[in-house]
Amino acid sequence: MLLKNLWCGKMSLRVGMASATVFGLLLLAACGGDSGTSALSDNGTSSSEEIQSSSSSPKVESSSSFILSGDSHEESSSSSSVELNCSALLEGETDWNWNVPKECRFNSGIAYDSMTDPRDGQIYKTVKIGDQVWMAENLNYADSVKTPSLLKRSWCYNNKAENCAVAGRLYTWLAAIDSLKLATDAANPQDCGLLKSCTLPDTVQGICPPGWHLPTDTEWIILFTEVGGESTAGKALKSQTGWNESGNGSDAYGFSALPAGLRYSGGAFGLGGYYAYFWSATETYSNPRYSYHGDADDMYLFSSYEETGLYHHDKGSAISVRCLKDGMSSSGEKAKSSSSNKDEAVSSSSNQSSSSNEDNEIDGDRCWDMPKEAYLNPEIDYGSMTDSRDGQIYKTVKIGDQVWMAENLNYADSVKTPSLKGKSWCYKNKTENCAVAGRLYTWAAAIDSVKFATDADNPQDCGYGKTCTLPAKVQGICPDGWHLPTKTEWETLFIEAGGESTAEKNLKSQNGWNISNGTDAFGFSAIPAGFGRTWIPEGFYFFYKGDYAFFWSATESTEYIGNIWAYSMELDYDYETENLDGSYKEFAHSVRCLKDL
Known part of the structure; x- marks a missing residue:
C-alpha cells in the first residue's frame, strides 16, 4: 500500500x-x-x-562508572562507583524493561573499548x-x-x-x-x-x-x-x-x-x-x-x-x-x-520549499480544472440528498442494497461540530479544491471524536494513539440518516462492484486520473483527491492529487501496535484492484457517507 x-x-x-x-x-x-x-x-x-x-551540560557517567556484579568482568572508574547486581535486576525479566540500566545489557564476554x-x-x-x-x-x-x-x-x-x-x-x-x-x-x-x-x-x-x-x-x-x-x-x-x-x-x-x-x-x-x-x-x-x-x-x-x-x-x-x-x-x-x-x-x-504550507504539495500531472459534476458518469441515473446542516446538495447512487454519496463530503462547520477544528483541510488549502473534491479529514474528525468524548452515557476518548469501542453504526461527520462506512460495508461494496480483481477500475471516475481512468460502471465516481498529513514540527503537506483516493472507514485497525491506525479504502492511479488496509489516523483522507438502512 x-x-x-x-x-x-x-x-x-x-x-x-x-x-x-x-x-x-x-x-x-x-x-x-x-x-x-x-x-x-x-x-x-x-x-x-x-x-x-555547553556551559551547563553535565558530564554523564558512563558504564565505566559502575561495578557490574554477577558478570564475568568488572569495570571501575576514578569517579564514585555504584554497584549494579545485573543478575538480580534481570531475574525474572523476559521482556523489555526501561528500568534496567544499559550497563546490564552489554555482553559480559566482550572486551569493549x-x-x-x-x-x-x-x-x-x-x-x-x-x-x-x-x-x-x-x-x-x-x-x-x-x-x-x-x-x-x-x-x-x-x-x-x-x-x-x-x-x-x-x-x-x-x-x-x-x-x-x-x-x-x-x-x-x-x-x-x-x-x-x-x-x-x-x-x-x-x-x-x-x-x-x-x-x-x-x-x-x-x-x-x-x-x-x-x-x-x-x-x-x-x-x-x-x-x-x-x-x-x-x-x-x-x-x-x-x-x-x-x-x-x-x-x-x-x-x-x-x-x-x-x-x-x-x-x-x-x-x-x-x-x-x-x-x-x-x-x-x-x-x-x-x-x-x-x-x-x-x-x-x-x-x-x-x-x-x-x-x-x-x-x-x-x-x-x-x-x-x-x-x-x-x-x-x-x-519545493517546505517553509510554506501553502505550497507543500507532492502532486500528479493533472489539475482540477473542471467542476465536480464533470467527474460523474453521464450514463448513471443519480439521486440526490441535501445536508440539512449547511444546505449542500450531494449526488447519490444505489449500488446493490447500499446507497452511497457519489461525491466526497465537504462539511466544514467546526462550531456545530468541534471535532473538525484544525482537523480538516481543502487540498493545498484552496477552497476551490474543496468545491471539486470535498474536504480531507483526520480519522478523529471523521468519527466526530468530540461527540464520543462528551457522550453522557458512554464517554470515550477515541483518536490518534487511543482505542475505544465504537458502536456498530458511527454517524461521525456524516449528515443525519447517513454514516461513516465500516470495513465490512466497504467490502460489501467491493463485492457488488465486481470483486477484488476489478472493483477499483469500476469505482474510479472516467476522467481526472493520471495514467489510468476508471469505467465508473456503478456511478461511485471516485476522483483522485490525494491526501494530507502532518510532519512535526515541519508542517502540513498534501500528496498525490491525480494519483490516489483514500476514504476513511469507521473501523480501527487493532492489529497495529500503538492504536494509531484505522482502515481506509485506497484507489490507485494504475491498478484495477482495490485495497483496504490500515492508515495513520492523523492522515487526512476523503469521506464518503453511506445511507442508513
Missing part, C-alpha cells in the same frame, strides 16, 4: 503488508528530556526548549567488528545550542529523560545528518530538508562526535556481512536480554542493539521492546515520476526475526543513531554512500 511504502517500509506500491504480516503491522515514524538534569515540562522538553548549553564525546563529556562503549569500529550503544547527544539541527527534532522515548539514559535519544533524519550544518557549508551548501533531496558527501558526520560519522547503506551492509549475512545478522547484533516475545539475540560481536522503538512523525511513541531502528546517511528515492523525497534508509532489528536488513522511514520519524568511526571499511576502501551512485541526483534547488 502506498502509505506504508512512503512512511515505514521498503514495500513497493500495493505490496502492503504481505511481505511480512506481523513485521509490517508493527511498523506502522523522540522525547524532550535531556540526558542531563534540566527540569522537564509536561511534554518532556526541558525548560529551555530542549536547548542544552570506549570513547568520550568531547562536546558533552559522555562516554560510550565501542566495539570493533571486522575492520569497522562501532559505538556499542545509542547516541545520546542533545545540545541544540552547539547543534541547532537538534532543536525540536530529538526526543527521549515517551518523553522521559531516564529512557535516554538507557537507550539514547531518538532523532529525525534531518537531525541525524545535521541538516543545518550541510545547509551552511561554505564550499558546498546543500538543502537536505524534508521533501528535498541533496547530494550528500561520502562521509556524513551528522550529529556524531568528531572522528565518527553516520553510516551509509554500504557500511551497514558491510556490518551484516561481517556478522554472518542478513539472514542471521539480526540475532548476532541484538542484545542478549530485553527483547519481547523471546526475541533476544546472541550479541556475538558486542553490538548490543536494544529495542528502543521509535517516535512516529505524528508524535506518538511505539514499538519499544519490539524494534530497533538506526538511521543511514542514505536517502530513499521513490518513484522518479514524483518529486517525493520524504524517506531515508535505516537498519532494522525485530524481536521475532533473526534476520535484519535495510528499511526506510519518513524523515520526520525519530529513531536511534549508531555512529561509526572514521577510517577504512572491511573492503579496504572508504565506504561510499549509495546516494552518490544515483543515476540522476536531484538538485535541492529544484525541489
Whole structure:
C-alpha cells in the first residue's frame, strides 16, 4: 500500500503488508528530556526548549562508572562507583524493561573499548567488528545550542529523560545528518530538508562526535556481512536480554542493539521492546515520476526475526543513531554512500520549499480544472440528498442494497461540530479544491471524536494513539440518516462492484486520473483527491492529487501496535484492484457517507 511504502517500509506500491504480516503491522515514524538534569515540562522538553548549553551540560557517567556484579568482568572508574547486581535486576525479566540500566545489557564476554564525546563529556562503549569500529550503544547527544539541527527534532522515548539514559535519544533524519550544518557549508551548501533531496558527501558526520560519522547503506551492509549475512545478522547484533516475545539475540560481536522503538512523525511513541531502528546517511528515492523525497534508509532489528536488513522511514520519524568511526571499511576502501551512485541526483534547488504550507504539495500531472459534476458518469441515473446542516446538495447512487454519496463530503462547520477544528483541510488549502473534491479529514474528525468524548452515557476518548469501542453504526461527520462506512460495508461494496480483481477500475471516475481512468460502471465516481498529513514540527503537506483516493472507514485497525491506525479504502492511479488496509489516523483522507438502512 502506498502509505506504508512512503512512511515505514521498503514495500513497493500495493505490496502492503504481505511481505511480512506481523513485521509490517508493527511498523506502522523522540522525547524532550535531556540526558542531563534540566527540569522537564509536561511534554518532556526541558525548560529551555530542549536547548542544552555547553556551559551547563553535565558530564554523564558512563558504564565505566559502575561495578557490574554477577558478570564475568568488572569495570571501575576514578569517579564514585555504584554497584549494579545485573543478575538480580534481570531475574525474572523476559521482556523489555526501561528500568534496567544499559550497563546490564552489554555482553559480559566482550572486551569493549570506549570513547568520550568531547562536546558533552559522555562516554560510550565501542566495539570493533571486522575492520569497522562501532559505538556499542545509542547516541545520546542533545545540545541544540552547539547543534541547532537538534532543536525540536530529538526526543527521549515517551518523553522521559531516564529512557535516554538507557537507550539514547531518538532523532529525525534531518537531525541525524545535521541538516543545518550541510545547509551552511561554505564550499558546498546543500538543502537536505524534508521533501528535498541533496547530494550528500561520502562521509556524513551528522550529529556524531568528531572522528565518527553516520553510516551509509554500504557500511551497514558491510556490518551484516561481517556478522554472518542478513539472514542471521539480526540475532548476532541484538542484545542478549530485553527483547519481547523471546526475541533476544546472541550479541556475538558486542553490538548490543536494544529495542528502543521509535517516535512516529505524528508524535506518538511505539514499538519499544519490539524494534530497533538506526538511521543511514542514505536517502530513499521513490518513484522518479514524483518529486517525493520524504524517506531515508535505516537498519532494522525485530524481536521475532533473526534476520535484519535495510528499511526506510519518513524523515520526520525519530529513531536511534549508531555512529561509526572514521577510517577504512572491511573492503579496504572508504565506504561510499549509495546516494552518490544515483543515476540522476536531484538538485535541492529544484525541489519545493517546505517553509510554506501553502505550497507543500507532492502532486500528479493533472489539475482540477473542471467542476465536480464533470467527474460523474453521464450514463448513471443519480439521486440526490441535501445536508440539512449547511444546505449542500450531494449526488447519490444505489449500488446493490447500499446507497452511497457519489461525491466526497465537504462539511466544514467546526462550531456545530468541534471535532473538525484544525482537523480538516481543502487540498493545498484552496477552497476551490474543496468545491471539486470535498474536504480531507483526520480519522478523529471523521468519527466526530468530540461527540464520543462528551457522550453522557458512554464517554470515550477515541483518536490518534487511543482505542475505544465504537458502536456498530458511527454517524461521525456524516449528515443525519447517513454514516461513516465500516470495513465490512466497504467490502460489501467491493463485492457488488465486481470483486477484488476489478472493483477499483469500476469505482474510479472516467476522467481526472493520471495514467489510468476508471469505467465508473456503478456511478461511485471516485476522483483522485490525494491526501494530507502532518510532519512535526515541519508542517502540513498534501500528496498525490491525480494519483490516489483514500476514504476513511469507521473501523480501527487493532492489529497495529500503538492504536494509531484505522482502515481506509485506497484507489490507485494504475491498478484495477482495490485495497483496504490500515492508515495513520492523523492522515487526512476523503469521506464518503453511506445511507442508513
